[in-house]
Amino acid sequence: MGLDLAFCCALAQQCFINEYVFSHAEGEIRKARELRDAMAAALEAGAEVPARWPVAVAAYFPLCSLPAAAKLLEATWPEAVSAVLVQQVREPAQELQVRSTIPRLTPIEDALSLSVQKQYEENPYPRWMKDAPGREPLAVNVALRKILPLAPLRRLVRSGRPDILIAGCGTGQHAIGTAQLFQGANVLAVDLSLASLGYAKRKTRELGLNSIEYAQADLLKLGSLGRSFDVIESVGVLHHLADPWSGWRALLSLLRPGGLMKLGLYSEVARRNVAKARAVIAERGYGSTAEEIRRCRQDLMALGESTDFGSLLESTDFFSMSACRDLLFHVQEKPTTLVAVEAFLRENKLQFLGFEGSPNVQAYRRRFPEDRAAIDLGRWQIFEGENPDAFKRMYQFWIQKAG
Numbered sequence: 001m002g003l004d005l006a007f008c009c010a011l012a013q014q015c016f017i018n019e020y021v022f023s024h025a026e027g028e029i030r031k032a033r034e035l036r037d038a039m040a041a042a043l044e045a046g047a048e049v050p051a052r053w054p055v056a057v058a059a060y061f062p063l064c065s066l067p068a069a070a071k072l073l074e075a076t077w078p079e080a081v082s083a084v085l086v087q088q089v090r091e092p093a094q095e096l097q098v099r100s101t102i103p104r105l106t107p108i109e110d111a112l113s114l115s116v117q118k119q120y121e122e123n124p125y126p127r128w129m130k131d132a133p134g135r136e137p138l139a140v141n142v143a144l145r146k147i148l149p150l151a152p153l154r155r156l157v158r159s160g161r162p163d164i165l166i167a168g169c170g171t172g173q174h175a176i177g178t179a180q181l182f183q184g185a186n187v188l189a190v191d192l193s194l195a196s197l198g199y200a201k202r203k204t205r206e207l208g209l210n211s212i213e214y215a216q217a218d219l220l221k222l223g224s225l226g227r228s229f230d231v232i233e234s235v236g237v238l239h240h241l242a243d244p245w246s247g248w249r250a251l252l253s254l255l256r257p258g259g260l261m262k263l264g265l266y267s268e269v270a271r272r273n274v275a276k277a278r279a280v281i282a283e284r285g286y287g288s289t290a291e292e293i294r295r296c297r298q299d300l301m302a303l304g305e306s307t308d309f310g311s312l313l314e315s316t317d318f319f320s321m322s323a324c325r326d327l328l329f330h331v332q333e334k335p336t337t338l339v340a341v342e343a344f345l346r347e348n349k350l351q352f353l354g355f356e357g358s359p360n361v362q363a364y365r366r367r368f369p370e371d372r373a374a375i376d377l378g379r380w381q382i383f384e385g386e387n388p389d390a391f392k393r394m395y396q397f398w399i400q401k402a403g
Contacts, residue, residue: 012055036057043069043071070089106218122195168234228256234261
């Protein structure tokens with residue numbers, strides 16, 4: 001096969017994974033289009049296609065976008081080329097097939113939900129490849145004690161066979177992790193995007209999991225189902241609603257007395273560089289198409305150290321199309337503060353159990369050794385003020401509803 005073809009196959013797979021975020025010259029993409037069109041014509045005519053053609057095209061365009069792409073699976077190819085075809089033809093076809101099996105639990109009607117849905121239909125996020133290593137599942141109470149050993153956690157009544165909701169499951173990585181963590185879990189994982197759900201269901205089947213039910217739904221309308229849950233997790237979702245607090249209340253209405261909830265919310269402090277970059281994007285008038293995102297990335301990298309948001313360019317989210325769109329071009333984002341979170345918890349009589357993320361918690365305990373459980377949000381506000389990048393990913397924390 002040759003080392004060069006093997007390398008080209010690996011590059012084509014990487015380009016598909018990052019959704020063709022790499023920049024290219026005009027002459028380069030013109031030649032790629034010409035080769036794509038020539039290969040499409042050959043497939044339609046039943047002519048032989050050289051092994052290098054699909055590999056070269058796959059580095060610029062997903063092979064599944066070709067009208068007769070399925071014909072590529074009928075031929076015999078070198079192993080590395082076959083891996084490209086599985087990734088770019090067979091697996092996308094499987095995702096399309098499983099979409100028809102995913103139920104729609106609620107209508108999706110309001111303009112903002114439809115806009116967010118459109119974004120994730122075009123760019124399912126994240127496009128993950130491998131699951132974390134397997135671990136022994138534990139009862140909810142035991143698992144939470146391992147995560148938050150000093151938290152004021154009251155025992156969950158139904159810890160043996162917990163009903164769990166993942167509100168905004170995306171491409172399934174979160175739902176799979178939860179199903180693997182909690183023993184005997186019955187998981188309902190919902191999302192607006194069928195493309196994301198198709199990806200999630202394919203990956204779940206690959207892992208042989210059967211405890212996750214995937215469905216399309218608007219989380220604001222889940223109350224119409226008449227269901228309730230022992231555990232609800234919603235990470236990276238509420239801050240994309242018009243009113244995150246209304247979304248949080250809607251989820252609380254589904255949580256059983258004494259139930260547990262894990263949330264992930266963007267920090268206004270930690271997202272300051274994102275806000276600055278978005279101001280530059282708005283000022284320069286970039287659009288949110290793939291070509292515009294590629295152009296924007298190149299311009300931001302060229303600015304580099306001349307800006308005060310240079311650290312943003314080191315974020316892993318900067319290096320794939322869907323993640324970069326989510327980071328800098330999302331149609332809706334409302335970060336929050338710990339002051340607002342604390343007020344909401346107090347208003348709704350919720351017990352704060354603590355943040356996930358051992359580096360932050362360890363640093364906090366060194367700063368405030370008197371708060372051994374690390375649950376004093378007033379002190380956490382001081383800690384974040386002193387460490388503004390502490391929650392650069394998100395606030396991720398657990399709360400418990402009154403019994």
